[in-house]
Amino acid sequence: xxxxxxxxxxxxxxxxxxxxxxxxxxxxxxxxxxxxxxxxxxxxxxxxxxxxxxxxxxxxxxxxxxxxxxxxxxxxxxxxxxxxxxxxxxxxxxxxxxxxxxxxxxxxxxxxxxxxxxxxxxxxxxxxx
Numbered sequence: 001x002x003x004x005x006x007x008x009x010x011x012x013x014x015x016x017x018x019x020x021x022x023x024x025x026x027x028x029x030x031x032x033x034x035x036x037x038x039x040x041x042x043x044x045x046x047x048x049x050x051x052x053x054x055x056x057x058x059x060x061x062x063x064x065x066x067x068x069x070x071x072x073x074x075x076x077x078x079x080x081x082x083x084x085x086x087x088x089x090x091x092x093x094x095x096x097x098x099x100x101x102x103x104x105x106x107x108x109x110x111x112x113x114x115x116x117x118x119x120x121x122x123x124x125x126x127x128x129x
Contacts, residue, residue, distance in 0.1 A: 012112070013122045014092045022089025022098070022123060026106055028082055038078035045070035082106035095117045 008026050011019035031035065049066035052059050066110060086101040096116030110123040 008125060010087070010123055010125045012089050012092055012098070012120055013124060016094045019124075020090045020092040022087050024123070024125075025085040025086045026082055027085050027103075029080065034078050034081065037080075038074040041077045042070045042074040045073055080105050084110065087123065091116060091119070091121065093117055093121075 001104050008024040010022050010024045012022050013019045019086035048068070049063050052066060055062065084104040084106045088099050090096070091098055091114040094114060094117040098113060098114065108125055112121045112123055113119070114121055
């Protein structure tokens with residue numbers, strides 16, 4: 001079960017243009033949920049490493065890489081106390097509607113790209129979470 005926080009008020013910025021308000025949905029993970037997500041990431045990487053054993057030649061690279069990636073991915077997942085679940089707003093550069101529903105790590109500033117104009121945008125929090 002995901003613990004959703006209240007919608008976070010944020011802005012989308014593009015250099016030289018006024019900021020545009022955006023509504024952000026965020027999940028807050030408990031310690032138990034973070035542990036579960038970390039173990040899932042570790043298990044997925046290691047299961048892929050086991051499957052890669054049967055790939056000729058590629059297994060020389062894939063197996064060690066996936067065995068090393070497992071703990072790194074697990075640590076990253078464990079440290080992620082909040083996740084962006086999606087956002088809704090308007091691009092400050094081209095005024096296209098931006099609606100995204102995908103999970104991203106939540107930081108004070110998140111780099112995004114507008115699908116309509118391709119410009120790089122920065123999503124900044126304006127309220128403390």
